[in-house]
Amino acid sequence: MAQLSMNLLTISFFFYLLATIFYAVALTGKKWRNRNREVTGNKWGNFGYIASIGGLLFSLGYFVTRWIEIGFAPVSNMFEYLTFFSITISLAFVLLYGMYRMNALGLFTMPVVMLMIGYASVFVTEYQPLQPALQSYWLEIHVLTTGLGQGILAISFGAGLVQLLRMIDLKSKRITKQTFGIEFVMYMIISLVAFILVTNSFNAFNYEATFSYVNEFDEQAEVQYTLPPIFGPNEGELLTADRMEPWVEMPVWIVSDDFNTVVWAFGTGLLLYVGIRLVTRRRVGALFQPLLKNVNPETMDEISYRAIAIGFPIFTLGGLVFAMIWAQVAWTRFWGWDPKEVWALITFLFYAAYLHLRLNRNWQGERSGWLAVIGFAIIMFNLIFVNLVIAGLHSYA
Amino acid sequence: MNKKCECGRVNPYGTEVCGSCGKPLVDPDSNRLLNMRYEGAARRSQTYSTSIIDKIWNFFSSVKVGIGLIVVTLIASMIGTIFPQELFIPPGEDPSVHYFEEYGPLGQLYYSFGFHNLYGSWWYMLLIAALGISILIASIDRFFPLYRALRSQRVTRHPNFLHRQRIFGTSHVENVDETMEKAKKALQKRRYKIREEDGNLLAEKNRWARWGPYVNHIGLIVFLIGASLRFVPGMYVHDNVWVREGETEVVPGTSGEFFVENLAFTMEVYDEDDPLFQEGMEASNAVMFESLFRTDAVLYRPEGTLGLDQSLVEVDRHGIEVNDPLHFDDFSLYQVDYKLHELSEMTFDVEDRLTNEEVGSFAVDLNNPEDDYSLSNGETVRIHSYFPNYIINDEGIPATENAVPDNPAFIFEMVNDDTEEEEHTFIGIQRNFDITPNDEPHRYSYSLSGIDTNHVTGLTVRQDNTIPYLIIGGAIFMIGLAQGSYWSHRRIWLQAKNNEVWVAAHTNKNWQSLKKDISNVAHYAKLSMPKDQTDLEDHDKS
Numbered sequence: 009m010a011q012l013s014m015n016l017l018t019i020s021f022f023f024y025l026l027a028t029i030f031y032a033v034a035l036t037g038k039k040w041r042n043r044n045r046e047v048t049g050n051k052w053g054n055f056g057y058i059a060s061i062g063g064l065l066f067s068l069g070y071f072v073t074r075w076i077e078i079g080f081a082p083v084s085n086m087f088e089y090l091t092f093f094s095i096t097i098s099l100a101f102v103l104l105y106g107m108y109r110m111n112a113l114g115l116f117t118m119p120v121v122m123l124m125i126g127y128a129s130v131f132v133t134e135y136q137p138l139q140p141a142l143q144s145y146w147l148e149i150h151v152l153t154t155g156l157g158q159g160i161l162a163i164s165f166g167a168g169l170v171q172l173l174r175m176i177d178l179k180s181k182r183i184t185k186q187t188f189g190i191e192f193v194m195y196m197i198i199s200l201v202a203f204i205l206v207t208n209s210f211n212a213f214n215y216e217a218t219f220s221y222v223n224e225f226d227e228q229a230e231v232q233y234t235l236p237p238i239f240g241p242n243e244g245e246l247l248t249a250d251r252m253e254p255w256v257e258m259p260v261w262i263v264s265d266d267f268n269t270v271v272w273a274f275g276t277g278l279l280l281y282v283g284i285r286l287v288t289r290r291r292v293g294a295l296f297q298p299l300l301k302n303v304n305p306e307t308m309d310e311i312s313y314r315a316i317a318i319g320f321p322i323f324t325l326g327g328l329v330f331a332m333i334w335a336q337v338a339w340t341r342f343w344g345w346d347p348k349e350v351w352a353l354i355t356f357l358f359y360a361a362y363l364h365l366r367l368n369r370n371w372q373g374e375r376s377g378w379l380a381v382i383g384f385a386i387i388m389f390n391l392i393f394v395n396l397v398i399a400g401l402h403s404y405a
Numbered sequence: 406m407n408k409k410c411e412c413g414r415v416n417p418y419g420t421e422v423c424g425s426c427g428k429p430l431v432d433p434d435s436n437r438l439l440n441m442r443y444e445g446a447a448r449r450s451q452t453y454s455t456s457i458i459d460k461i462w463n464f465f466s467s468v469k470v471g472i473g474l475i476v477v478t479l480i481a482s483m484i485g486t487i488f489p490q491e492l493f494i495p496p497g498e499d500p501s502v503h504y505f506e507e508y509g510p511l512g513q514l515y516y517s518f519g520f521h522n523l524y525g526s527w528w529y530m531l532l533i534a535a536l537g538i539s540i541l542i543a544s545i546d547r548f549f550p551l552y553r554a555l556r557s558q559r560v561t562r563h564p565n566f567l568h569r570q571r572i573f574g575t576s577h578v579e580n581v582d583e584t585m586e587k588a589k590k591a592l593q594k595r596r597y598k599i600r601e602e603d604g605n606l607l608a609e610k611n612r613w614a615r616w617g618p619y620v621n622h623i624g625l626i627v628f629l630i631g632a633s634l635r636f637v638p639g640m641y642v643h644d645n646v647w648v649r650e651g652e653t654e655v656v657p658g659t660s661g662e663f664f665v666e667n668l669a670f671t672m673e674v675y676d677e678d679d680p681l682f683q684e685g686m687e688a689s690n691a692v693m694f695e696s697l698f699r700t701d702a703v704l705y706r707p708e709g710t711l712g713l714d715q716s717l718v719e720v721d722r723h724g725i726e727v728n729d730p731l732h733f734d735d736f737s738l739y740q741v742d743y744k745l746h747e748l749s750e751m752t753f754d755v756e757d758r759l760t761n762e763e764v765g766s767f768a769v770d771l772n773n774p775e776d777d778y779s780l781s782n783g784e785t786v787r788i789h790s791y792f793p794n795y796i797i798n799d800e801g802i803p804a805t806e807n808a809v810p811d812n813p814a815f816i817f818e819m820v821n822d823d824t825e826e827e828e829h830t831f832i833g834i835q836r837n838f839d840i841t842p843n844d845e846p847h848r849y850s851y852s853l854s855g856i857d858t859n860h861v862t863g864l865t866v867r868q869d870n871t872i873p874y875l876i877i878g879g880a881i882f883m884i885g886l887a888q889g890s891y892w893s894h895r896r897i898w899l900q901a902k903n904n905e906v907w908v909a910a911h912t913n914k915n916w917q918s919l920k921k922d923i924s925n926v927a928h929y930a931k932l933s934m935p936k937d938q939t940d941l942e943d944h945d946k947s
Contacts, residue, residue, distance in 0.1 A: 078681065108917065134685035137675045137694050144728040261509070306939070310917050317914065321886045329879050338728050340739040340865045341643075342875070345524050347486045357479040364472050367442065394486070 009077045014133070017070035017091060021125050023063030024098070024118045030056035031114035035299040053111040060105070060118060064098045067125075071095060078135050080143075083151040085136055086395065090128035092151075093391070094121045096159025100315065104163050108311050110170075112303045115296075117166040123197070126204040130211075146334035153326025154352075158387050160319030161359070167312035168380025169193065174305045175374050178294035186374075187291065193381060194292040198284075199277025206276050207269075210235055217251040219244040224260050231265050239268045309373055312380045313366060320359045327352040351390040358383055412559070419447030424554045427566030438938060439569040441911055444558070446550035466546035471539045478532050485523035488515050537629045544622040555612060560602035562898055562909075570898075570909035571916070572923065574935025581901045588899055588906075588930040595922050597897065606899040615913065617889020624882025631874025642736070642868035649749065649772065649861045653705065653717070658866050659736060664705040664717055670743055670860040673697040698740050700725045700862040704733055725864065735868045742863025748810045749859035753832070753851045755780055755819075766854060771810035784849075790816040795833050803831075816840065821848045895919050897926070908935045 034052035071092065074082040082088040101117045138147075176186045216232055221241035223229040231241050240246075240254025241264040258264040284292055331352060332342035343349060362379045365371040371379075409415050414425035421431045422445025429439055439445070450466035453459045464470055488508055491500050500521055504512035519526055567573060578584045582604070589599055589606060597608035635641045642658035648667040656663040675682060675694040686694055702725050705717035723731040731738040752768040765780030769788070777787040790803070795814035798804040803814070814833030821828050828847040829840040839847045893915045900907045908927070912919045920937065927934045 132685060132688045134688055135682050136685035136689060137679070137682045137696065140695055140698050140727040146728070307917060310915065314915060317890045321883065321890050324886065325883060329883060332875075332879075336869075336872070337730070340730070340737070340741060340867050341869075342872070345485070345490055345492070350482050350486050350524075354479050354482050357475050357482070361472050361475045361479070364468055364475070367468055 009073055010135070013070050013073040013077070016066050016073065017125065020063045020066035020070065021122060023059050023066060024122045024125075027056045027059035027063060027114060028118040028122070030059055031111045031118065032299065034111040035115060035302075053109065053114070056111060056114050056118075057102075057105060060098060060114060061102055063118075063121070064095070064102055067091070067095045067098065074135075080138055081148045081152060083155065084138055084142055084147065085132065087128045087131040087133050089151070089155065090124050090131070090391070092155050093159060093162075094124035094128070096156045097121050097124065097162045098159075099156070100160040100163045100319070101166075103160075104311060104315060107314075108307060110167075110303065110307060110311065112170045112174075112300055112308070113163070113166055113311060115299065116170055117163060120162060120166060123200055123204070126208075127200060130204060130207045141338050144334065144338060146330065146337065150326055150330040150334050153322060153330055155326070157319050157321075157323025157326050158391075160315050161323060161387060162315075162384055164312040164315035164319065164380040165384030167308045167315060168377040168384075170300060170303060171305050171308035171312060171377040172374065172381070173293055173296050174300045174303045174308065175377070176293075178291045178297060187293075189378065189381075190293040191291055195277060195281050198281050198292070199274050202276035202280055203269075203273035206235065206272055216248060218247040220247055221245070221264075222260065233265050233268060235269055235272050237265075237268055238271060239264055241265070305373065309376055312376060313372075316359055316362060316380065316383070320363065323359070324356055328356055347394050348390065351386070351394050355383070355386050355390060358386055412563070414557070417447045419452030421445035421447075422554075422566065423563065424557045425559045426561065426563045427558070428563035429565050429569065433565060435569075437569070438571055439566065441570075443547055443551045444554035446554040448546050448550050450546045462542060462546070465535075465539045465542040468543060471536070471543055474532065474536045474539055478529075478536060481523065481529055481532065484520055488512060488521070490523065491521045494521075533629065537626060540622045540625055544619050548616075548619045551615065555615065558607075560600050560607040560898075561605045561900065564902075564907075567898060567900065567907050567909040570911055571938050572910040572920070572935050573908070573938060574933060575902075575905050575907050576927075576932040578904060578906055578932070581904060581906060584906055584930050584932065585899060585901060588926050588932065591926040591929040592897065592922075595925065597895075597922075604901045606897075608897040608899070610895045611892040612894050614889055614892035615894045617885050617887075617892075619885070620888055621882045621885025624878050624880070624885055626878070627881060628875055628878030631871045631878050634871045634874060635869075640870045642866060644866045645741070646864050646866060647742075647744075647861050648700070648702075648864060649747070650859050652772070653703075656704075656736070656738070656866055658868065659734075661711075662706065663720070663733065663736070664707065665738060665864065666703040666705065667862050668701040668703060668722075670862040671697060671699045671701075672743060672745065672860075698727055698743060700740055700864065702731055702738065702864075704731065704738075735870060737867050739865040739867065740862065741865045744861040744863070746858040747861050748813060748856060750857035751813065751853060752855035752857075753786075753817075754854045755784075755786065756850050756852070758846060758848055758850055764849070768855075768857075769815070771813050784819060787818040788815060789818040789829060792833070817851060819847075819849045823848065893918070895922065897923060906932055908932060910935070 030052050034056060071082060074088075083092050097117065098121045101114065101121070105113060172186075172190060176190060178187055178190060211234065215234060215236070217237055219231050219233065219237070219241050220228060221231055221244040223242070230247070231244075236252050237244075237246075237254040238256065240257050242258060242260040244254065244257065244264070246253060258267060281292065284295075288295060331349065335344065335349075336342040362376070362383065365379070366376060407415050407417055408420065408430065410423040410426060410428055410430070412423060412426035412428065414423055416423055416430065422429055422439065422441075424444070424446060429435070429445070431445075448466070450463045454463055488504065494500060494503050500516060504516040504521060506512075508515065515521060523529055576584075585604065585606060589601075589608075592599060592606075592608040595610075597610045600607045600609070644657035646654050646657055646665070648654045648665060650667050650669055653664050653666040655661050656665050673696045675686065675696045677683065677686065679686075682694070702723055703719055704721040704723070706720050707715050708718050709715040721731065721733060723729075725731050725738055725740045727740050730740070748771055750768055750770055752766060754766045755764050756762065757764045764782040764784065767778035767780065767786060769775075769778070771793065774788055774791055777785050779785050792803055792805040792814040793808050793810040793812075794806040795812045796804055796806050812834060814831065814836065817830050817832060819828050819830075820826070826842055828842070828849060830847060830849075830851055831838055831840050832851050832853070837851065893912050895910070895912045897908065897910045897919075900909075908923065910919055910923055916937070924934055926932070
């Protein structure tokens, strides 16, 4: 059953890939007019929609089979939560695409779903048991609701990004705040792709390099690298044979293997980014623009807003209300300023500010698009950084 | 200063759009889209600004100020997560050194700004309070004018009102009455409420969604008031208690009204060879995977007079687990901590060095030692000193760090019958030497022959009487949020002008869906689809 479950997830990944391709084809527009000069691009949009629904069904299959086998909702570690997040994003997409039928939304949302599955695959994928603090039906209530809210909010990012790519001039040579912002977002996405590719490649070859080093307590300790050590640990000595020697030794207060991974991600990301720009001689964002010519930015603005208007209450219910109730039961207090709690509050405050800003027409349109992008960045920060770097009660992975 | 509109309504001073017929009163000849926020009703904050009270009111009623407060709170909250807050640093650490030692100069700076206790700082509380005031005043400032304006709106609207709506269009029709009748049917089908007046129509839907923001703001205010009640004495108790297996302790914070006994503490871990989880556990860095922490607890209430005939009467028993606290009265007892294998008893053998024979043994209950112990040969061992957690203090004198027997040490005293001297012997973990007299070896020697251990459970006692207010506030907030988010207030005006039908429409969000409604009606009643005038405006600009 474990194998079946993972296979379903893999199949869903390819469905999402197919959906992306269909939506891209649908957006190339002109070529797909029939003899009566009617746009048939929409047909490809329908194929895209069918593929994304297929992907959703298969990934739900993964979720249900895994749930049945382990006996609790598979949302208790990073792999499980990220795959669940990918499911909620595609669910929210299927919902909102049904309302607005915008192919551009699919072109940008489906890759985000794939990215989440890819990123999840970096973590331990095997079943892990539940620690006592998580043994409660509130696990399902709190995490599923929060994840659904975040998934819907992620759609606002996709729509916001389309809106920005549609509205901002990326062809002119001048570097403005806007062009920099767009390219920065592109670079971050490319770095995530690079990270997934690099980690999975070295994992496939079971790469491991063990060092003995002197830790912050002046004690001898060991550390395992899963990526080639560009940055070695403090007074590190390589124990594994046939591995490259580190180029630079890190001071003791830096967690050297994590730092090494971060440099790998952003380094290969930079190589990819510069490579793309040199080959295409365009800004990365500009590559998408020909596909988006016919997109109505007003509609994208409304989708982005609508996603936030739908997702915000659900996120608040799951990430704050249910979270507080569970915290009162499990941790004796409904609120304890744990970093993850604080970042849920920050997310709440951010979208609250967004909703109030939109009362002013000046903040609708492009500015709203930027806010939607930043909001998603906050969610991802809470998911990645707060879980993995800032130690707290939510460090499960 | 009130103004009378041509339709006969007397509008309060400051009104921008007549509350009855909708005639624009400010800038009446402009062609720009009408600002429909709060229906153009007079708001106190937009009307008066002379007195100090006006100025305070205007400050807090501003949405800009509100957003500013949200953003400042957001940034402050972020700063608080850069380094751990004081309550998360290891207990007993001095924060003034800890931050520098752990995080260097930046940590020192963080500490000196007081960011180590950010969420409890006066300025953070002040921010939250200001946010609460802003929510309250901004809501009052807007709700009442909006409510009155929507209640008094007439069906027939001024032409300037109609053609300055975002969605507006006119159609020539053969038979006005017939068209209106068809439109009415189509609108009713889409669940619009219809009002008619002089052959004109107002179709309205979900007006109550407009109250959503005000309802959720009320919820937030109740929540914030509830949270501030924590500082009222008697509302909040938080304490910890350690209970050894087999022991009964008073529950702190209950003024001696409750006692809790720990029958047994159980910790279980997942089986390493569990076929389901084996691989996942191996792949993780964790050494072990705990599956259960449980204290089998009995709750007692004392009866009788303290010191005379007091006895404990059982009230309840419960296996306290992490997600399953023991509730009683307004209190809850939670499983939060544990200590396995704490020393509970030490057994010593005593040997007579003259005869090399064992003269007896005794067991000391480390948590409740006796003053003296009789040996089988009739001699007595007296405990001269007991250090449950032995240290040498700053003055170089043996002392105990606390009452927890983590590192127990004793000075035993026995009388040597031959010399009639009191012999003192120091004995602890890996320590065993004679103290006085120290000129010759003692007659009696001690050796540790056995230990017994015990599990200790750490329980948290909590009483939080603010929770009902928080639940009420939270529930109102969620209802208001849903009300304002999942429904949108839509209005469509259809007016007959000679042989034309004018259509105008307004909503506070989701214009695409409103347009769908209108196109449906237009199709059914054979009206031309009205235009979205923002598209036209944008077009003019470009």
